[in-house]
Each structure stands twice: as C-alpha cells, then as structure tokens.
Amino acid sequence: MTAASCVISTRFYHHIHTVMVREDLVGWVQSGAKTIINSQGHSVCQQGQLFMLARGTQWDVINQPATNANYQALVLQISPELNHEFQQRYRASFNQAPIHHHATLTTTPELQQSLAHVHQLLGSDQHSLALKQHRVIDVLLLLAEQGYLFPTSSASSWVDKVSRLIGSNPQAEWTVDRLAQTFNTSTSTLRRRMSDSGTTLGDLIREIRLETGLMLLQSTELPIGEIASRCGYESHSRFTAAFRQRFGLAPSALRAPDTL
Numbered sequence: 118m119t120a121a122s123c124v125i126s127t128r129f130y131h132h133i134h135t136v137m138v139r140e141d142l143v144g145w146v147q148s149g150a151k152t153i154i155n156s157q158g159h160s161v162c163q164q165g166q167l168f169m170l171a172r173g174t175q176w177d178v179i180n181q182p183a184t185n186a187n188y189q190a191l192v193l194q195i196s197p198e199l200n201h202e203f204q205q206r207y208r209a210s211f212n213q214a215p216i217h218h219h220a221t222l223t224t225t226p227e228l229q230q231s232l233a234h235v236h237q238l239l240g241s242d243q244h245s246l247a248l249k250q251h252r253v254i255d256v257l258l259l260l261a262e263q264g265y266l267f268p269t270s271s272a273s274s275w276v277d278k279v280s281r282l283i284g285s286n287p288q289a290e291w292t293v294d295r296l297a298q299t300f301n302t303s304t305s306t307l308r309r310r311m312s313d314s315g316t317t318l319g320d321l322i323r324e325i326r327l328e329t330g331l332m333l334l335q336s337t338e339l340p341i342g343e344i345a346s347r348c349g350y351e352s353h354s355r356f357t358a359a360f361r362q363r364f365g366l367a368p369s370a371l372r373a374p375d376t377l
Contacts, residue, residue, distance in 0.1 A: 149188030
C-alpha cells in the first residue's frame with residue numbers, strides 16, 4: 118500500500134513526546150486543536166485547518182479536545198514512492214518551494230471532500246490500488262494549488278523498508294535472520310545497513326511496535342491489553358512501561374481521565 122489513513126479521536130487532553138514522522142503526513146483537524154512542538158518553536162492547528170508534516174521530522178504533539186467534544190483529526194500518510202510519482206508528473210507545474218518541516222493551512226470544501234473520499238477508499242477492499250493512488254494524488258494536487266508541496270522524495274532507505282515490513286505485522290517474532298531472508302541479504306549486511314543509519318534492528322522493532330500501539334490507542338476502541346498483544350508484547354504491564362518510557366505518558370492517559 119502506498120498510503121494509509123485513520124481517524125484519531127480522544128476525549129482527553131494529552132501531550133505525546135518525540136513522535137517520529139516516518140511518511141509525509143496530512144491531517145485535517147475536525148474538532149479541537151493540535152499543537153506540534155520542536156526545538157524551533159510550536160504551531161497550533163485549530164478546528165477546520167490542515168497540518169502537513171514532512172517525513173523524517175520529529176515532534177512533541179499535544180491533542181486538545183474541544184469543549185464538550187472530542188479532539189478528532191483525519192490523518193493521511195503518503196509513502197515516499199507515491200510522493201515521488203506525484204513529483205515526477207506534476208512538479209514542473211508548480212514553482213513554489215516545498216515545506217521544510219511543517220505547514221498549517223485553512224482547508225477548503227474540495228480538500229475536505231477529497232480527504233474524506235480517500236479515507237473511505239483506503240479502508241475498502243472493493244477498489245483497485247490504482248484508483249486509491251489516483252485519489253491520493255488528487256489531494257497532493259489540491260495542496261499544491263494552495264502553495265504547499267512536500268519535499269522531493271528520495272528512494273526509501275533501508276530503515277524505511279524494514280520499518281514498513283515490521284509495521285505490517287508488529288506482533289511477529291522478528292529476528293535478524295528472518296528480516297535478512299525477506300530482503301534476500303545476509304545478516305551481517307543488514308546489521309551494517311542499520312548501523313549506517315544510526316540504529317539497530319532491536320531498537321527499530323521496539324520503536325515500530327510502540328508507534329503502532331500509539332496509533333491503535335488513538336484510532337480504535339480496542340482494549341489496551343489487546344493492543345499490547347497486537348504489538349508483540351506479552352503483557353499489558355510490559356507494554357505500559359515501554360510506552361510510558363518512550364512517549365512520556367501511560368497508554369491509559371489516552372483512554373481515562375484519572376491518569377491525566
């Protein structure tokens with residue numbers, strides 16, 4: 118799949134530390150407000166606005182519910198390959214500079230309709246991959262017409278490839294041998310490629326599992342124990358400890374008011 122979408126919803130204010138953006142991301146805040154923070158400052162995206170986050174950036178994120186309503190945002194992730202295809206086809210038609218890290222913009226009825234349609238299509242098995250890709254490119258074109266482009270995409274790195282594979286089945290028993298075999302390479306070569314990227318396979322597996330847990334906590338009503346299992350953790354308590362250490366809050370803080 119070259120894109121994915123979900124609806125993030127929460128009743129409770131929360132501050133999540135150091136969220137890594139692994140693919141170019143477009144979000145439509147439908148209720149409440151989102152604040153993104155990095156070393157250079159912060160930006161607030163209010164209800165009815167869009168935010169764009171470039172892949173490879175890292176942020177603290179605050180989700181703020183509206184009065185008597187949830188925080189809710191529709192989020193679309195776009196793979197490097199699909200952004201590259203868009204750039205190859207249409208970049209010459211637009212002369213603006215790409216966003217460096219993020220952008221906040223007011224949405225339009227056309228963008229709202231396009232994002233809602235893409236979300237519906239990506240969640241369906243009744244439509245072709247070609248149609249889904251076409252609709253995502255529609256979103257990128259509408260953004261470009263407002264003056265907003267993601268940076269030109271380079272080819273997926275080894276970290277990108279391995280992350281995507283782990284993310285497709287985070288509860289699997291991933292080993293260096295299994296990953297190397299999948300990519301038709303040797304274990305020593307795979308370890309070296311991870312080291313060259315500044316990480317280890319163990320660290321990457323843990324990171325992807327916890328990022329998957331964060332997404333499931335925000336976009337589903339699954340019990341925390343079930344989410345822990347889906348992310349490869351043997352127990353609720355181990356998942357909770359790892360999640361708290363990584364993101365600065367317990368998983369229950371996204372679900373219950375007494376943990377705020």
